[in-house]
Amino acid sequence: MSIAVPFLAFLLVGAIAAYHRLRLAVWAAVTAAVLVACWLLGANGAATVVAGVLVALIAVPLLLPAIRLPFITKPLLGFYTKILPPLSETERVALEAGTVGWEGQLFSGKPDWEVLASQPKPTLRPDEQAFLDGPVEELCRMTNDWQITHVDADLSPALWDYIKKNKFFGMIVPKEYGGLGFTALGNHKVIQKLASVSSVVSSTVGVPNSLGPAELLMHYGTKEQKDYYLPRLADGREVPCFALTGPWAGSDATSIPDYGVVCMGDWNGARVVGVKLTFDKRYITLAPVATLIGMAFRMYDPDGLIGDKQDIGISLALLPRDTAGVEVGRRAMPLNSPFQNGPVRGKDVFIPLSQLIGGEAMAGKGWQMLVECLSIGRSITLPSTASGGSKMGAIATGAYARIRKQFGLSIGRFEGVEEALARIGGHAYTVSALAEASAAAVARGELPAVPSTISKYHCTEMGREVAKDVMDIIGGKGIILGPRNFAGRNWQAAPIMITVEGANIMTRSLMIFGQGAILCHPWVLKEMKAATNPDASARLRDFDAALFGHIGFAISNAVRSLWFGLTSAKVGAAPGDTYTRRYYRKLNRYSAALALMADTSMLLLGGKLKFKESLSGRLGDVLSNLYIASALLKRYEDEGRPASDQPLLAWSIHNAVFKIENAFSGALRNFPIRPIGWLLWALVFPLGRRAQYPSDRLCHKVASLLMSPNEARDRLAVGVFTTPCANNPAGRINSYLQKAILAEPVERKFIKALKNSDIEAHDFATQLDEGVREGWITTEERKLLEDLRELTIDTISVDDFEAEELRSATYRPSGELGRAAA
Structure with a gap:
């Protein structure tokens, strides 16, 4: 036999052992046995001995601890210690805060798919489904997004009252405190459905159920804090916000300059130990209407009133809005998506230590608290919002592309439009699956640090791509704002989701792999x-x-x-x-x-x-x-x-x-x-x-799914507000699809007959009269064509206004366009 056979056997067994991840001792024994077999079958003796020596040189020192530990491991430990990059306290806390789920299997190089298959199918509880079918459906019916975004720049008083009365702000608050006690999956489904009709409503409901006072109190609050604040947050007596971001600390939240100094002060008529806060926060959602402000700041104790550590670290506190010295600034306008947002400032604002979330025991542990809760917020609110908008965009645009015709053909039949429709359908399907997966992870009790960043980044990025493609397909219907426009506000809101809860550029380039690795x-x-x-x-x-x-x-x-x-x-x-x-x-x-x-x-x-x-x-x-x-x-x-x-x-x-x-x-x-x-x-x-990128043939199949009634399309529409009411132009367009398809054969027959006739009528009604008279269509078919014309007009029509209607009724220019929120 060839001299190369023992070495080939050595390499082959090693490769097989490595592929299957066999233990070193097993590899050594199997390799030795194979080499003996080679020698017995006539392989070159010298080559076999050399291969055996190689096995021994590798196996013996590695299998014997008396050799391996002092002569191999110890020098490598010294080298490793020298090159080990130092971990800051911030990085250490971030790494220790999250749990590892399925993403750990993907990093293993050999995923155990049984682990994924064993995860239970995400299923809503009966009370969660009833809430979706009842109060959420009704809230969607009540929502007039044009009135919110253009006329009032706010939710109507009726919407605010309905949200509070039905405990939308208390979805995550446990039932024993008067909340709804929903799972993360239930929270996700509610936000998804609301986002399909109005991003302002979804963000207004989403923020109190994401990172904020309720979440932090549930995990870290004292008994007294929970007993007092959670019932008030659940029923809307308290409207919360959380102040983290400032002019000098955006994505780098740990560098916040806002500070609090431990000192003695007066609170409710008593002299107590507390903290005197100085802060300047901006981009704080719900701040203009909040009654309870969560605050992140760096805490100092220069006089040693509560310990021997001067720089205690990042801490979190609750500030009632009426606390002396708290200033809630004027509203900001986030890209014409006017959810309540604005700055919060204060200088030498005194609060007692009892207002620290978790009390004095949690002083200095704010970053750990934030990291753990941020992963939950990123897993729910933003992915759910992207999912609702993407799914509704896919359903409505698919119907629009079938109903809208150019050159006598549905625009969705043009290959260029098919490409965009396929991207919309594929991205909506993906965002929906990813958003549900991250919500399910939280519902299972995980703290998905890495999946939350994946979900936040990719759902919002794909949501932006869907909004872009929707705008491309519907054209003028999308760029002319008004009550009939179902896409323009989503287009304007897309960059907001990209920006909040950590800018996407930073999320991608620093967090996903940086934490995951x-x-x-x-x-x-x-x-x-x-x-x-x-x-x-x-x-x-x-x-x-x-x-x-x-x-x-x-x-x-x-x-x-x-x-x-x-x-x-x-x-x-x-x-x-x-x-x-x-x-x-x-x-x-x-x-x-x-x-x-x-x-x-x-x-x-x-x-x-x-x-x-x-x-x-x-x-x-x-x-x-x-x-x-x-x-x-x-x-x-x-x-x-x-x-x-x-x-x-x-x-x-x-x-x-x-x-x-x-x-x-x-x-x-x-x-x-x-x-x-x-x-x-x-x-x-x-x-x-x-x-390869998805083929044209596959794109055609996906586009066709969106433009025809079918089970896949129905599944994609689950969880969004498709009720065809006056305030839901997307729902109306979707409801027209079946009627438009039924009328298509009659329309083709009528147009063909009209082209081959000498009728001189130009208006549609007269042409229909002639068609019935000539026997091209029946009276019933005429009604189909009239209905088709009517629904097509509603599908493609846009709004117009008197010039005065488009002017702000209250804005008055002054020497400056607006006070800068630094």
Whole structure:
């Protein structure tokens, strides 16, 4: 036998062992057995001995702790300690605040799909469904978005009263405190439905049920605080806001300059220890109408009144609006989407320590509290808002594209419009699945730090893309504002969602991969904790276990990535049915490649990786789209694998995979150490890139789904306000679709007969008279065409106004256009 056979056997067994992640001892035993078999079958003796020596040189020192610990692990621990980037207290708290769910499997390089399949299907409780069918439906009926956004720049008094009376502000407040006690899923469904009719109403309801006093009190409040404030928040006696952002601290919330100094002061006629606050906050939603203000500030105790630490740290407090010195500034106008928003200021505002959220015991723990609750807020309010707007945009625009005709053809039949419709349908399907997945994670009791940033970033970005495509398709209908316009305000509101709760640019380039690489990686956080363990013996032992687990993990992912690349992920065990199995295999491939890229980047770039924002952003795109594709497959499985949804699923998965390969390509082509980038390319793309953007044929199928009544379209419409009432132009257009389709054959017959006749009538009514007289159409068919004309007019019509109606009735220019909210 050839001299190469023992070495080939050595490599083959090693590759198989790495692929399946067998233990080192198992690899050594199997390799030894295979080499013995080679020798017995006549392989070159010298080559077999050399291969055996290689096995021994690797296995013996690594398998014997007496050799491995002092001679390998200890020097590596010293080196690791030197290159370990220091973690700030802010970063440490952020890493420890969240929990790891499915995203950890995606970082493993070998996802256990049973974990995803075992997650229960998201299901509303009966009381949550009843609330959606009752009070939420009625609130949507009452909502006149044009009146809110143009005429009043506010909700009507009737809407405010209805929201408070029906405890919309208390959805997350437990029932024992007078709230509704809804799950995160119930909260998501309510915000989604409200957003489908008005982003102002959805944000007004969403903020009190997101990051704010109620959420913080539920998790950290004292018994006295909960007993007093939660019932008042639940029934609307208190309207809350939370003041975090200021002129000098936006996305960098930990740098807030607002401060409070511990001192003695007067409160309700008594002399007590408290905090004197000075603050300047802006962009605070609900501030103009809030009666209770949550406040983040840095707390100092220079006189040691409550301890020996002068800089106590970020703390959170509750300020009643009527507290002496609190100034709520004039309203801001967020892009003509006039939800209540404005600045809050104060100088030397005294409050007792009892107004700290959680009392004195939680002083200095504000950042931890914020991080834990921010992940919940990002998981619900903004993704739900994007989902409601996207789903309604898909349903209404699909109907519009079928009803609206140009050149005698529905505009949705033009391929250019089909492309945009397909993007709308695919993105709406994706946003819906992702928003529900993140809400379900919270409902399961998780604190999804990484999924919340993924969901916030990608839902709002895709929501913006949907709004853009909707505007492109409906044209003048979208740009002429008025009561008939169902898209213009969503277009104006899209950048708001991109900006709030952490700017999307920062979220993508710093947070998604930056947190995920450490929090979700199976070994990195263990290594970091082991390396900083004050117990020397435990430090060496724990670091040894983590280090060699990490090494085996890295080798396995390199092998798996290469194998999947060579086979185009068409070989290997995977769940799913004959339709979806290929998708699961693709995700297995990219999971291994992500783990390989993450390990290589962290090893070679170390602490510099946090400053390589383009690389971090692209690897974050890979992780995000893996998570998104998983959410899509989970939704498809939970729905019972409906065949009619397959075009939507296929478009969304192909789009996600295309983005994954684009992100990998950008990261590899721009990897800071070029030879390593070339090597990684060979492992990730050994046969080159293969993913393609969804085909024209698939786009046609998705567009057709949106333009015809079918089960998939009905499922996409679930959870949005489609009732065809006077205040819901999108719902009316959607209701016309069936009638328009029924009339299409009659319309074609009538137009054909009219073209071939010598009738000189020009107006539609006279032409119909002639058509009935000539026998082209029946009286019943004439009624169909009249109805079609009427519904088409309502579909395409826009509003006009007297000039005076468009002028503000109260604005009066002065020497300055408006006082600057610094």
